[in-house]
Amino acid sequence: MSLRSLNLLVMILVTLLSSGAGKPSGEQPLSRIEIHKTTLALHDSAYVEASPRVLGLQGQNSDWVTLQYSYPSPSNDDWIGVFSPASFSSSICLPENPKESPPLLCTAPIKYQYANYTTSDYRNTGKGSLKLQLINQREDFSFALFSGGLSNPKLVAVSKKVTFANPKAPVYPRLAQGKLWNEMSVTWTSGYGINEAEPFVEWGARGDSQVRSPAGTLTFSRNSMCGAPARTVGWRDPGFIHTSFLKDLWPNKMYTYKLGHKLINDSYVWSRSYSFKASPYPGQDSLQQVVIFGDMGKAEADGSNEYNNFQPGSLNTTYQLIKDLRILT
Numbered sequence: 001m002s003l004r005s006l007n008l009l010v011m012i013l014v015t016l017l018s019s020g021a022g023k024p025s026g027e028q029p030l031s032r033i034e035i036h037k038t039t040l041a042l043h044d045s046a047y048v049e050a051s052p053r054v055l056g057l058q059g060q061n062s063d064w065v066t067l068q069y070s071y072p073s074p075s076n077d078d079w080i081g082v083f084s085p086a087s088f089s090s091s092i093c094l095p096e097n098p099k100e101s102p103p104l105l106c107t108a109p110i111k112y113q114y115a116n117y118t119t120s121d122y123r124n125t126g127k128g129s130l131k132l133q134l135i136n137q138r139e140d141f142s143f144a145l146f147s148g149g150l151s152n153p154k155l156v157a158v159s160k161k162v163t164f165a166n167p168k169a170p171v172y173p174r175l176a177q178g179k180l181w182n183e184m185s186v187t188w189t190s191g192y193g194i195n196e197a198e199p200f201v202e203w204g205a206r207g208d209s210q211v212r213s214p215a216g217t218l219t220f221s222r223n224s225m226c227g228a229p230a231r232t233v234g235w236r237d238p239g240f241i242h243t244s245f246l247k248d249l250w251p252n253k254m255y256t257y258k259l260g261h262k263l264i265n266d267s268y269v270w271s272r273s274y275s276f277k278a279s280p281y282p283g284q285d286s287l288q289q290v291v292i293f294g295d296m297g298k299a300e301a302d303g304s305n306e307y308n309n310f311q312p313g314s315l316n317t318t319y320q321l322i323k324d325l326r327i328l329t
């Protein structure tokens, strides 16, 4: 197959599953955590240490953290929960229903792992270590050690906070064909609201002068959710979603672009530089490649358990996509 002047069109077919179709034989691991039953059992000599404390110092949007932890009455049921935002005590959340008392923890962990995962003798020594991958999603992180298993969690120790160098950084650009053949839309996420900064894309043909196109800003709030748990322990602030339209593109030309935010004090925050190839002229003889996959699910690359972790095949799909794209470009 000729690989000349390929345009790769990735079509993601997200099948909206009716409730039954999403239920395989197993449960969602996070839903097994009875977060409402959590009790406090902070132990003087138990600890969780996380390092490094600042992630993404080279501008990466994902990074690894190493945990060292210890608990004098260890068991194989002990687990580590990752919390983001780092503060999850009930003093910062209000009850959803005024007649109910708020849960002890304001948020459910975004993922968890058993304390013995990479330290098989944790049960005997009470000491363990674990490496976890974190992605920059605007909030800081803390790591809590629980005994009592998932069904009867007892919080025994919490780490200090870990944060990305710039948690609000503009990240994760998504490209989509615009309304016209010579238009590309760029959508990304940041922690900068409309009153804080002006979002834009700085772009142009590779090697040429670059221009700026303004972007719009949208978000949604906790009150847009129907009720608990989406409004309570399951809520995670979505940050701000920006979209800009790059117009009058030349067919088949390579373009570079950067995401930018101009803050009210006139300083700038930039993403790294990215690139794309514009569409061919309509009707032009060209080879298009289409990748089609079904609802791919979601899993954690570091092996930890997360919502919908019952779909580890999604990692295979992702790795295969990356491989195919490397061959084509």
Ligand SMILES: *[C@@H]1O[C@H](CO)[C@@H](O)[C@H](O)[C@H]1NC(C)=O
Binding pocket: 076, 077, 078, 114, 116, 117, 120
């Ligand atoms: C670690 O703990 C889990 C959960 O209790 C258990 O299923 C697993 O067998 C344990 N692993 C080892 C090596 O003991």
Ligand SMILES: *[C@@H]1O[C@H](CO)[C@@H](O)[C@H](O)[C@H]1NC(C)=O
Binding pocket: 263, 265, 267
């Ligand atoms: C502008 O504001 C940002 C965010 O508050 C701050 O990090 C930065 O240092 C400020 N820059 C100047 C030049 O004052």
Ligand SMILES: *[C@@H]1O[C@H](CO)[C@@H](O)[C@H](O)[C@H]1NC(C)=O
Binding pocket: 312, 313, 316
């Ligand atoms: C994913 O890939 C691994 C390694 O190739 C394989 O062992 C596993 O069966 C695959 N999982 C699924 C769900 O296809």
